[in-house]
Amino acid sequence: MTAQAQISQLPHKAWQAKGKRPSAWLVAPVLLLVGLSLLPLAYVSIRTAEAGWHDISRLLLRPYVYGLLLNTLTLLAGVTVACAVAGTLLAWLLERTNLQGRRTWGVILCLPFAVPSFVASFTWISLSAGFEGLGGAILVMSLSKYPLVFLPVAATLRGLDHSLEESARLLGASRRKLFFRVTLPLLWPAILAGSLLIALHMLVEFGALSILNVRTFTTAIYQQFELEFSNANAAMLSAVLLVLCLGFLWLELKVRGRARHVRTGQGVARRAPPMRLPPWAGLAAQVFCLTLAVLGSGVPLVMLGYWLVQGSSAAFPLAAIGQALLSSLGLSLAGAAVSLLLALPVGLLVVRYRGPLAIWAERLPYLLHALPGLVIALTLVYFALHYVPALYQTTALLIAAYALLFLPLAQGPVRTALTKAAPQLEEAARTLGASAFKAFCKVTLPIIFPALAAAFALVFLDTMKELTATLVLSPTGTTTLATEVWAHTSNMEFAAAAPFAALLILVSGLPVYLITTRMYLNKR
Template identity: 80%
Template sequence: MSMTLPAAAVFVPRGKRPSIWVVLPVLFLVGLSLLPLLYVGMKTWEAGWREALHLLWRPFVWGLMRNTLALMAGVTVACALIGLSLAWLLERCDLPGRRLWGVILCLPFAMPAFVSGFTWVSLSPRFEGLGGAILVMSLSKYPLVFLPVAATLRNLDTSLEESARTLGQNRWGVFFRITLPLLWPSILGGSLLIALHMLVEFGALSILGLQTFTTAIYQQFELEFSNANAAMLSAVLLVMCLSMLWLELKVRGSGRHVRIGQGVARRAAPLTMGALMPVGQLYCLLLAVLGSGIPLAMLAYWLKVGSSAAFPVADITRALLTSLSVSLGGAGLSLLLALPVSLLVVRYRGHLAIWAERLPYLLHALPGLVIALTLVFFALHYVPALYQTTGLLLLAYALLFLPLAQAPVRTALTKAAPQLEEAARTLGASPFSAFCRVTLPIIFPALAAAFALVFLDAMKELTATLLLSPTGMTTLATEVWAHTANVEFAAAAPYAALLVLVSGLPVYILTTRMYLNRA
């Protein structure tokens, strides 16, 4: 006999309090997440409101604002148009080879943005500046819109569109009245994520020579040693990021698209392109060449030039091993912190659980540069022994990538019924032992996925690594940035190639499974 219990009865144990090993990490993370706000507030208070306004009310700051907003708007709109058009072309049209195109057109997602910037700048200095930055970043980020929109189109119930056609709507009317509203959550979600990335992007924009808030903050701190200026610019950037976060939550929660009834699980008949077939093929070919063809070709060229001149195997190996070690450590720490946060959110109530639920969104909105500056300040003033240690860098990674780790862990925990742990406890097991022996094996695949996601992003992390890494430590990302800043393109190529290889393999496997193995 089976019985379906209400969600609250399954996932929210009444009358029970979370264990101390769940509460302490959550309190630790809540405190850390508030440190950037405290840091910016302290610096503003020390400078005084008059000095703060003097630092902010300058043509220099308005120029940064103009560049940042222009970049954000240009890249977001371009990515939304490219992602929507590609998703429609590959999911709803009879384009030959569309499954293979789906794999090829996702390859830019595997290349870190600062690597793409390095390849384009090494091709010609004309790609420096705002126009080049919009081009390069759009070609790097459009998969963030393309992938969710394509997945939505693939799973969309076609009966709604067919009903509209029977009521006299033509194809354009069906698209604008029925299909597009159903795609809006995916389009807006991906677009707002891209906009947030543009606000906090540093490496690619530094290489492309575009001054934004992130590059200016780094220069103020690292080159001019001005904590006050850096803090004031961080305050503006923080307000912009939190505004984008509020907009994302507002858009995501403002409406729901639901149906009464389950509908029929079948795919829409592909639209015949006819004379437009060559245009569609040319469009995909152009995006493939610009998005991955030219960057990979330039990378191969500089790799060949560098190999013929000098190939420092020892330095490359050292940077690779350092990147692997700190990325593995950051992924492990992120997972250890994400697990208690997810447990508290899924299984318990109270104000702390609410804070823990909002925590990933707050951390997601904080630029890596602001987190790094905050950790530098508090380490120097309160824990000097922690400054310029690997531990401080791993802590920054955990703060930056906690949302990536928590999402799959939380989803898996919602499917692991706590009654299984209760049964183990009736047999004499302690709460911690019951969790480790019963629930942990159930959620292990999600833990592995979360670990892989954080590891891949940590391999490409640049801003926090530049500010927090111990003296003499080099990673693949920092070596690419340092050599490119000195216009040493051939020297940067081996490090960039290794980054692309490490990042490209899981992306290739994911897209291959999505398109080539699809029924």
């Protein structure tokens, strides 16, 4: 075993600096992040308090708000349950049975990841206006989001030790009892994590629901700001949405509890042999996979191709398409870079130092990730107009919103990589006369560079598809692929929206295809 490997296995607490204070170059960006992260909470509190109890009760205790709450919770429950069931069943079929073509199905059934939800919504609504409304939204959003459950559950099944289930079988448990008493409890953390993520996405979804003509808190917040010019009403509705987000985060912690779901024995985990499906079950499974593939990615791609052909009779606005593409690429690259620059010092502070600043810096961005982009955008608009007017309608303000929205996507890979980069190597460089910053750049940065690249790619892809904050904060005359799709779709100009949507899918689809082919086509 190499020295680096031995060092990397030191307990986490042994890595943390004791009695040492972090350098100024590390603390400054973390303080900036904490300050920015507190702004949305401060904004919602200030604007709600300004309205007074009379206006708060007048706004919130209306049948309209009850209707928004009912729509939001119905949509959330319907999509979350559908995705949990479909994703778990699909993962079981592909990982634990002898289903024919399961590796190819694994790639095909992840393709909805490459289609932004508002693009999928526009293709379905262009197929038939009957998909408008709550029922259509549950269908379309479930087909877009089920990979968020399918992928983590499939990964968990792939890593489970078969000896646990084999022991239950030796004790006389039937296959059904084995699944519900042994396997399902082991899968529950992955199912719960994916379901929570879907639930939070449904709370903050705007573009797809606006296209499908479904009224939820997020669409109502946008209407209050954009159409009625009422920031106070938007803030009060945002407060309700924030309470719902906090409630779901608390519920997830309570349900998850402190249960351990790890293997504590020695040796290598054994893979389960594939279960042989009867002919009728194999046929039903093939029909299930085919149905998901056709509805999840087939219909959106076919309809998008149809509108591309329809629009070919008139010249595509190449200048507008090129400008939107360049703007999307530039803003996404800048947003990903800023997110990474903030995630790196936060990761270092959390991994190597203790204290309340590290805790707040790590957890606040995850809370903001559960807020809609509209709330973040309204927050930055409010504080820019009141305290730094020169920032209003600038690219810098939009990039700050991207960093707040997508920082958690970068935090995970960065922190994981830093736990494997031993600080003793930096200390050795310090003894040779290097400064703390130079030692980090020369020693640790090359070690964690692959994780930084992965984090950059994750943030870049999500920023390319971001819609709501871009609509509110983008400088006058700035367009992106996402805003062009939304603008044309809102005017029922499906052929005009098609080339922008196709470029979005192309940019998003390549990384998704590479990841899934590596996961399924190259496994075993």
